[in-house]
Amino acid sequence: MKERLVQLEVLRYNPDTDTEARFQRYEVTCAEEWVVLDALNKVKADIDPTLNYRWSCHMAVCGSCGMMINGEPKLSCHTFLRDYEGVIRVEPLVHFPVERDLVTAPDDFMEKLKRVKPYIIPKEKKPISEGEYKQTPAQLMKFRQYSMCINCMLCYAACPEYGLTPHFIGPAALTLAHRYNQDSRDGGRKERQEVVATHEGVWECTFVGACSESARRTSTPRAPCSR
Amino acid sequence: MSRNPLIREVPPTSWYFRHPLYLRYMSREITSIFIGAYCVLLVVGLQRLAAGPAAWEGFVTALQSPASIVFQFLCLVAAFYHAATWFNATQKAMPLQIGEDFVPGNVISGAHYAAWAVLSVVVLFFTGVF
Amino acid sequence: MAKSHKPVVWFPFAAGGTVIAFCIPVIVLLTFLAALGNVPAGLSYEKMHAFAGNGLGKLIIFGVVALSLWSSAHRLRCTCYDFGIRADTLVATVLYIAAIVLSIAAAMFLLRI
Ligand code: SF4
Ligand code: FES
Numbered sequence: 001m002k003e004r005l006v007q008l009e010v011l012r013y014n015p016d017t018d019t020e021a022r023f024q025r026y027e028v029t030c031a032e033e034w035v036v037l038d039a040l041n042k043v044k045a046d047i048d049p050t051l052n053y054r055w056s057c058h059m060a061v062c063g064s065c066g067m068m069i070n071g072e073p074k075l076s077c078h079t080f081l082r083d084y085e086g087v088i089r090v091e092p093l094v095h096f097p098v099e100r101d102l103v104t105a106p107d108d109f110m111e112k113l114k115r116v117k118p119y120i121i122p123k124e125k126k127p128i129s130e131g132e133y134k135q136t137p138a139q140l141m142k143f144r145q146y147s148m149c150i151n152c153m154l155c156y157a158a159c160p161e162y163g164l165t166p167h168f169i170g171p172a173a174l175t176l177a178h179r180y181n182q183d184s185r186d187g188g189r190k191e192r193q194e195v196v197a198t199h200e201g202v203w204e205c206t207f208v209g210a211c212s213e214s215a216r217r218t219s220t221p222r223a224p225c226s227r
Numbered sequence: 228m229s230r231n232p233l234i235r236e237v238p239p240t241s242w243y244f245r246h247p248l249y250l251r252y253m254s255r256e257i258t259s260i261f262i263g264a265y266c267v268l269l270v271v272g273l274q275r276l277a278a279g280p281a282a283w284e285g286f287v288t289a290l291q292s293p294a295s296i297v298f299q300f301l302c303l304v305a306a307f308y309h310a311a312t313w314f315n316a317t318q319k320a321m322p323l324q325i326g327e328d329f330v331p332g333n334v335i336s337g338a339h340y341a342a343w344a345v346l347s348v349v350v351l352f353f354t355g356v357f
Numbered sequence: 358m359a360k361s362h363k364p365v366v367w368f369p370f371a372a373g374g375t376v377i378a379f380c381i382p383v384i385v386l387l388t389f390l391a392a393l394g395n396v397p398a399g400l401s402y403e404k405m406h407a408f409a410g411n412g413l414g415k416l417i418i419f420g421v422v423a424l425s426l427w428s429s430a431h432r433l434r435c436t437c438y439d440f441g442i443r444a445d446t447l448v449a450t451v452l453y454i455a456a457i458v459l460s461i462a463a464a465m466f467l468l469r470i
Binding site for chain 3: 239240241243253256257259260262263265266267268269270273274276277280283284287290291295296299300302303306307309310313314339342343346347350351353354355356
């Protein structure tokens with residue numbers, strides 16, 4: 001197995017004792033094909049058990065391992081060490097408060113997602129006896145690409161508008177609203193519009209386009225912004 | 228457990244140095260200054276046109292001053308840059324679904340570019356450049 | 358949460374952005390040629406006057422100028438904000454009023470032709 005000596009510079013912050021964050025340097029031997037998350041796991045296991053970060057699936061589906069890697073918002077389980085040279089700088093996602101080390105507080109993000117009523121609001125309720133709400137493949141394709149969000153918050157870290165104007169509802173919430181608006185079974189567009197089309201909503205988007213660049217291949221924020 | 232989260236401020240006047248993408252965005256933003264100034268020039272041109280042949284000739288001659296040439300050139304660059312970024316954004320802004328599939332983004336942008344080229348050539352033709 | 362007045366601002370902005378993208382480059386090209394000394398035949402007084410003299414011409418010119426002005430005002434406002442000028446209400450008021458005044462001026466000049 002080919003090995004690789006990796007130097008990490010990790011942002012540390014301990015809410016109980018620190019008033020400021022600082023960088024800490026770690027040196028770990030990793031396998032050539034590892035991702036940044038593997039390196040962090042090795043640091044935690046062998047060098048410094050106090051290091052905090054979130055992860056779960058290790059396969060880019062849970063959305064919990066987002067961090068800034070050399071200044072770019074990335075899923076650390078999806079970011080290969082071999083793509084980097086020299087010291088790799090790892091920081092918690094920007095634009096979010098740092099809870100501890102690489103762990104950020106998602107409260108604002110969650111609150112914003114909830115605000116757009118991300119569930120189907122049927123046009124009219126029908127009794128179960130009338131059967132299911134049907135949908136054709138074409139109707140499914142209409143919103144499918146917007147339904148892939150894994151709530152990783154990378155797009156919020158990428159969006160300068162969110163950083164400058166924290167009340168901006170942000171890419172993922174707009175995408176989510178759009179996903180339901182585009183659903184043929186849904187009739188809640190008007191209700192959602194009350195949230196989306198406000199000051200905090202879609203009008204704050206200035207089409208920087210950074211959110212789409214940051215998003216993993218699945219979801220495309222920005223697309224719905226213009227409508 | 229008590230929470231004591233660390234808030235990191237975004238510097239409001241220098242944030243765009245953080246990332247090349249932001250710089251690219253800001254350079255697109257700056258084009259708006261030139262386009263805006265050019266629009267004002269258009270209104271001035273209209274006023275001159277309304278004021279009669281002599282005033283219009285004077286306006287066209289004034290366009291030929293060195294400062295004006297530089298300004299026109301910058302506007303030209305800004306206008307083309309803005310047009311390109313605008314057309315590239317259209318594919319995101321208005322996705323088009325036919326049946327189950329979406330029309331590929333570059334087809335949408337390409338159609339805009341084509342229409343743009345045709346329109347420009349037509350205008351140039353009618354103004355006697357060709 | 359009040360419903361935003363921003364759609365009123367935004368839709369002319371989007372229309373203006375499209376107009377700017379489609380029309381302004383050629384127009385600048387024309388004036389640039391004129392600036393370089395080979396004034397296109399279409400920019401002569403007679404031609405311009407004839408174009409701006411008929412109703413359709415007036416409408417086209419006004420549409421292009423007014424929408425471009427509005428769109429530019431909106432973009433300048435965003436640009437100011439992005440450069441850290443936080444007096445957004447003031448900036449917005451000044452720019453939008455300027456756009457409206459200039460549009461009205463353009464309409465008046467056109468009607469005089
Ligand atoms: S829209 Fe994309 S980048 Fe944003 S939270 Fe969802 S998956 Fe992450
Ligand atoms: S650990 Fe689940 S997305 Fe990275």
